[in-house]
Every structure is written in structure tokens, then in C-alpha cells.
Amino acid sequence: MKLSDLGERKLIERMGELLDIGDDAACIKIGDGFLVVSTDMIYRKTHILNEMSFAQAGHKIVSMCFSDIASMGAKPAGFLLSYGSADIDFADFDELIKGAKEQAERYGAGFIGGDTNETDELTLAGTALGFADKPVFRKGAKPGEVVGVTSDLGSAALGVKVLLEKMVPLSEIPADILQRTLDPEPRVREGILLGNYASAMMDISDSLAVSLHEIAERSRVRIEVRVENVPFSKSALELGDKFGIDILEQGLYGGGDYELLFTASEERWDELKDEFSRRDLVKVTKIGRVVEGSGASCVKDGKEFGIRREGYEHFR
Amino acid sequence: MKLSDLGERKLIERMGELLDIGDDAACIKIGDGFLVVSTDMIYRKTHILNEMSFAQAGHKIVSMCFSDIASMGAKPAGFLLSYGSADIDFADFDELIKGAKEQAERYGAGFIGGDTNETDELTLAGTALGFADKPVFRKGAKPGEVVGVTSDLGSAALGVKVLLEKMVPLSEIPADILQRTLDPEPRVREGILLGNYASAMMDISDSLAVSLHEIAERSRVRIEVRVENVPFSKSALELGDKFGIDILEQGLYGGGDYELLFTASEERWDELKDEFSRRDLVKVTKIGRVVEGSGASCVKDGKEFGIRREGYEHFR
Numbered sequence: 340m341k342l343s344d345l346g347e348r349k350l351i352e353r354m355g356e357l358l359d360i361g362d363d364a365a366c367i368k369i370g371d372g373f374l375v376v377s378t379d380m381i382y383r384k385t386h387i388l389n390e391m392s393f394a395q396a397g398h399k400i401v402s403m404c405f406s407d408i409a410s411m412g413a414k415p416a417g418f419l420l421s422y423g424s425a426d427i428d429f430a431d432f433d434e435l436i437k438g439a440k441e442q443a444e445r446y447g448a449g450f451i452g453g454d455t456n457e458t459d460e461l462t463l464a465g466t467a468l469g470f471a472d473k474p475v476f477r478k479g480a481k482p483g484e485v486v487g488v489t490s491d492l493g494s495a496a497l498g499v500k501v502l503l504e505k506m507v508p509l510s511e512i513p514a515d516i517l518q519r520t521l522d523p524e525p526r527v528r529e530g531i532l533l534g535n536y537a538s539a540m541m542d543i544s545d546s547l548a549v550s551l552h553e554i555a556e557r558s559r560v561r562i563e564v565r566v567e568n569v570p571f572s573k574s575a576l577e578l579g580d581k582f583g584i585d586i587l588e589q590g591l592y593g594g595g596d597y598e599l600l601f602t603a604s605e606e607r608w609d610e611l612k613d614e615f616s617r618r619d620l621v622k623v624t625k626i627g628r629v630v631e632g633s634g635a636s637c638v639k640d641g642k643e644f645g646i647r648r649e650g651y652e653h654f655r
Numbered sequence: 656m657k658l659s660d661l662g663e664r665k666l667i668e669r670m671g672e673l674l675d676i677g678d679d680a681a682c683i684k685i686g687d688g689f690l691v692v693s694t695d696m697i698y699r700k701t702h703i704l705n706e707m708s709f710a711q712a713g714h715k716i717v718s719m720c721f722s723d724i725a726s727m728g729a730k731p732a733g734f735l736l737s738y739g740s741a742d743i744d745f746a747d748f749d750e751l752i753k754g755a756k757e758q759a760e761r762y763g764a765g766f767i768g769g770d771t772n773e774t775d776e777l778t779l780a781g782t783a784l785g786f787a788d789k790p791v792f793r794k795g796a797k798p799g800e801v802v803g804v805t806s807d808l809g810s811a812a813l814g815v816k817v818l819l820e821k822m823v824p825l826s827e828i829p830a831d832i833l834q835r836t837l838d839p840e841p842r843v844r845e846g847i848l849l850g851n852y853a854s855a856m857m858d859i860s861d862s863l864a865v866s867l868h869e870i871a872e873r874s875r876v877r878i879e880v881r882v883e884n885v886p887f888s889k890s891a892l893e894l895g896d897k898f899g900i901d902i903l904e905q906g907l908y909g910g911g912d913y914e915l916l917f918t919a920s921e922e923r924w925d926e927l928k929d930e931f932s933r934r935d936l937v938k939v940t941k942i943g944r945v946v947e948g949s950g951a952s953c954v955k956d957g958k959e960f961g962i963r964r965e966g967y968e969h970f971r
Binding site for chain 2: 340341342343344345347350351353354364365369370374376377378379380381384385386421422423424426427428429430432433436451452453454455456457458459462464466468653
């Protein structure tokens with residue numbers, strides 16, 4: 340049996356069976372709070388678009404790692420990088436390290452350690468550390484709660500698609516879509532605030548669909564999404580229309596968006612929403628609700644459809 | 656200018672200039688103590704011998720990371736792995752993860768997180784976390800102190816050499832050399848005890864020569880080694896003799912040994928040595944002394960030679 344017979348999620352699950360892993364980041368109790376730590380690897384051929392500069396690659400690995408920290412409701416404290424590449428120009432190496440450092444510091448964290456290695460393809464393995472008084476896990480969702488997401492969805496997947504399929508030159512891609520694709524930002528301040536409200540949380544970097552199923556499974560609940568409430572940006576809708584790309588498909592099953600998916604009590608929703616706007620954070624949208632049962636479905640035009648557990652996955 | 660015009664150590668130094676990195680692991684103050692964290696990457700073509708099983712590769716990445724933690728005088732608490740490979744057999748993946756888990760647990764640490772990725776060659780990036788009340792850095796050596804190392808040196812470099820150059824079949828390599836080469840152990844218990852004695856410490860994974868120069872430079876002192884005191888195992892001496900390999904050359908400039916190099920006060924040496932044997936740790940040997948000045952040299956047959964700052968290095 341090959342790894343591709345299982346796919347990445349089954350592998351992570353298998354790691355989980357062996358290792359008791361199951362959230363975006365691991366937690367270690369320290370004093371009254373928790374150390375939260377996560378590792379992510381990206382690789383030229385699968386995660387680093389040709390259109391990305393070295394600075395953007397450095398930026399991206401930090402964003403990915405900090406998104407895992409944010410999804411636990413934790414504040415980033417440090418970043419470490421294991422760097423591998425062929426014998427590239429020193430200026431490119433320098434640019435990458437500076438891009439990572441700048442992005443770590445943007446979120447108040449130090450770039451505190453690293454290792455370099457000679458590999459055939461650019462390979463970046465980042466580790467982020469953070470702290471939370473009370474981390475939010477995937478398993479806390481309860482029937483009766485609402486389901487929310489930060490900002491809007493599908494832009495990164497759409498951006499990758501139009502770039503990889505060369506549908507449109509880089510210069511003609513709307514700025515907000517390009518930013519999600521090449522310079523993604525983790526929702527750090529949002530995650531910290533959500534730490535006070537969310538009963539369950541994870542990021543949707545693999546896809547919204549995968550994260551809905553994950554939270555549903557770990558919380559032993561069912562999640563119902565109202566499709567008309569899933570937020571898309573104006574430019575994503577327009578770009579999707581122009582090329583006949585189903586934006587809902589991208590929003591549900593596309594990977595690469597570093598938005599946060601969370602559940603919270605209905606009663607506190609308005610307060611949460613007010614806090615988001617008062618602090619000038621990205622918007623937050625109620626997309627569904629938690630009910631008894633299992634799995635995830637969406638309601639569109641009054642009809643219910645099952646949501647497939649699909650998204651970006653290695654070894655597939 | 657290419658990375659190979661600089662070499663790995665200059666790159667790490669450059670990371671250091673940008674990032675304030677300079678020890679085997681980064682430290683974050685937490686309460687009364689310190690969190691210590693380090694990351695290392697290994698790659699099939701450069702670090703993972705063909706003779707290594709998947710379990711041994713998993714074992715090795717943990718040992719490398721824990722050696723960094725040990726060299727700070729810290730106790731390992733957790734391990735995370737970013738895993739990359741081609742579409743290999745699931746059984747091999749499983750074996751590797753189990754090898755890493757077993758090794759982490761041997762030293763009382765949990766295997767707490769991971770990521771999987773599809774890459775062309777097996778690539779493992781590990782992160783180790785540990786705790787220390789008072790970490791030991793590279794910069795604390797003072798003139799008048801003695802210089803010590805744990806166990807004996809050169810066996811890993813010798814083992815790699817005879818394997819790569821196919822001088823002798825695997826089955827004929829002495830067990831202790833094979834163990835250093837394929838199943839290296841970090842000096843965790845030794846490092847924790849040395850935390851109470853050492854003024855400066857680091858591991859010698861790149862080479863004894865590099866670590867001597869590192870401690871000398873960061874502590875602004877000179878280190879003089881007495882060659883006749885550098886410890887080698889009986890089988891290393893015999894194997895070196897048999898194939899005309901200069902074992903001193905391997906011990907000074909060869910990489911891959913995870914022994915600890917440290918400085919400590921002369922007055923406490925006997926107590927330190929007693930504690931090592933009382934606790935049944937590996938032996939510890941006084942190989943030289945710290946004097947005023949800079950650099951590192953060795954005295955052999957009454958004559959002084961400069962030690963070159965050379966060892967295992969990527970991009971060279």
C-alpha cells in the first residue's frame with residue numbers, strides 16, 4: 340500500500356493515532372497558560388508558485404504557521420525555519436529570510452532559530468510558537484451554536500487556478516485575489532479575539548469542506564451551511580463569472596485560504612461581530628449552524644446537499 | 656554570489672546577523688525558567704545513508720534535535736516533525752514515525768505534532784522543545800577553565816567514511832561504530848547534569864574543530880587541546896589503523912558525532928567526573944583548557960598546531 344492509496348489526511352490521521360495529534364497546533368501546559376506549537380512544510384513543486392518571489396515564499400511559510408497558532412486562539416511568540424535549497428544566489432536566500440523575518444515581526448514574534456540544508460528543490464519547514472491562556476480546539480462545538488468564518492473565501496484557490504492554468508496574466512488579476520494567492524495573511528488578531536468566543540476553531544487552509552467535517556467529527560455534531568451566506572469578494576465573483584469557474588466550488592473545496600472557521604453561541608454573535616468591527620478586524624460572517632448528528636451539509640435554494648470531505652491534499 | 660561561495664556556516668551566520676541566532680537552540684524566558692527550541696532538517700541525499708532503515712531515519716532526526724536541546728543543558732519536552740517524501744510504501748512511513756516516536760519517548764518527550772508533504776526525496780524537518788532553569792550558551796567560557804567532551808569521538812565520521820567508500824561491508828563494522836553511524840544517541844542526561852557545571856556548551860555535530868572555534872569566538876577566549884587526551888574508542892582506533900585512516904583527523908574535522916563539548920572550572924572537574932560515573936552516564940574527558948586569546952589550537956608531541964575551522968558543511 341502506497342501513501343497515495345491513503346492520501347495526506349489519512350496519513351495525518353495515522354500520525355494522530357500513533358501520536359495523539361488532532362488540532363492545528365499542539366499544546367503544552369505552562370504555568371497558568373499554554374504553549375502552542377505547530378510545524379508546516381512547503382515545497383517548490385507543490386506549494387510555492389513560480390510567480391512567487393523569494394520574499395513571498397518566506398512570507399508564506401510564516402503565514403501558514405501563524406495561521407495554525409491563530410486558529411488555537413493563541414498569540415504568536417516565535418518562528419523557526421529549516422531551510423533547504425539547491426545552490427541558489429545568496430541574494431535570493433537573503434530575500435527569503437528577510438521576508439520571513441518581516442512577517443514574523445508583523446505579528447509581534449521573533450524569528451528565533453534556523454537550520455540550512457542542501458536540497459534539490461526549495462523546501463521550507465517552519466515552526467511557530469505561541470501562547471494562549473485557554474486554547475480553542477476542534478472538538479468543542481455544541482448543537483445550537485452558530486458557525487462563522489473570517490473575511491471571504493475561495494480567492495486563494497481561484498488565484499492559484501487562474502495562474503496555473505494561465506487563464507489570465509499576473510498583471511490582470513485583481514489585487515485582493517493576488518494578495519491572497521501570493522501574500523496570504525494569517526488571521527492572528529482575529530484568532531486571539533475569537534479565543535474569547537469560539538467553542539471550536541480551525542483554519543481552512545485545506546478547504547472549508549475539510550474543516551467543516553473535522554470540527555463536526557471531533558465535536559460529534561453535524562454542521563449545516565447556508566450556501567447563500569458563504570462570503571465571496573466582489574472580484575472573486577467577477578473573476579469566477581468571467582472564466583466560468585464555480586466560485587462556490589472554490590470556496591468549499593479549494594485550499595490555500597487562511598481564514599478561520601469557528602463555532603460560537605448564538606447569543607454572543609452580535610457582541611462578537613461588534614468587537615470585530617470596533618477593533619477594525621476583517622469581517623466575520625455567520626454561514627451556518629451546529630445541529631445534532633454527524634457530517635456536514637449545505638442548504639442551497641431550500642434543498643440540502645452533502646458536503647464532500649475534499650480539499651487540497653498531498654499524495655492524491 | 657552563490658550559496659556555495661559562502662558555505663552553510665556563513666549562511667547560518669548571516670541568519671544570525673539578521674536574526675540574533677547563535678546557539679544550538681533558541682531560548683524564551685517563561686516564568687522562572689526557559690523554553691528551549693531548535694529545528695533541524697535532514698535530507699535523503701545528504702544526511703540519510705542508504706544503509707539506514709526508515710525507523711533509523713526517524714530515530715536520527717529526533718536525536719539531532721534533542722542533541723541541540725541537551726547542549727543547552729535542557730530537558731526535552733516535545734518533538735514535532737514536518738515529513739516530506741515521494742509516494743513510498745505506507746509501511747515505511749509508519750516505521751519512520753514509530754522510530755521517531757520511540758526515540759522521543761526514550762527521553763521523556765512527547766511526539767506532539769506533524770505535517771506531511773509530497774517531495775521528491777525523503778526530507779525530515781524536526782523541531783524539539785525543552786525546558787531549562789538556566790540554559791548554557793556558547794559564550795560563557797573563561798580563561799583558566801578546562802575543556803571537556805562526553806564519550807569518545809570520530810566514530811560517526813569514520814563509520815560514514817567506510818560505508819560511503821565501501822571499504823568494508825556493513826556486517827563487519829564494529830557494533831559501537833555502527834551505532835554511532837546509524838542510531839546516534841543524544842547526550843540528554845549528560846547535558847542536563849552539565850547544566851549545573853558548564854560555563855559554555857554546544858554539541859559537536861558539525862565537528863569538534865568547528866565547535867572549539869565557535870565557543871572560543873563567542874566567549875572571546877582561546878582553546879588549547881592536548882591531542883593525546885582526545886578520546887577514541889578501541890574499535891575506532893583499530894578500524895582507522897586497518898584502513899590507514901587518520902583517526903585524529905576524523906575526530907577533529909569529521910561531523911555526525913552527537914557528543915557535548917563544554918568548559919567548566921578546574922576546581923569542580925573531579926566532582927563533575929564523579930557525578931557522571933555515579934549516575935552511570937557516558938564517560939567525560941578533559942581534552943584541553945581555556946586561555947586568553949582567540950582561536951583554537953592543539954598540542955601534539957610538545958608542538959602546537961592551529962586547528963582549522965572545518966567540519967561537515969552544506970553548500971561546500
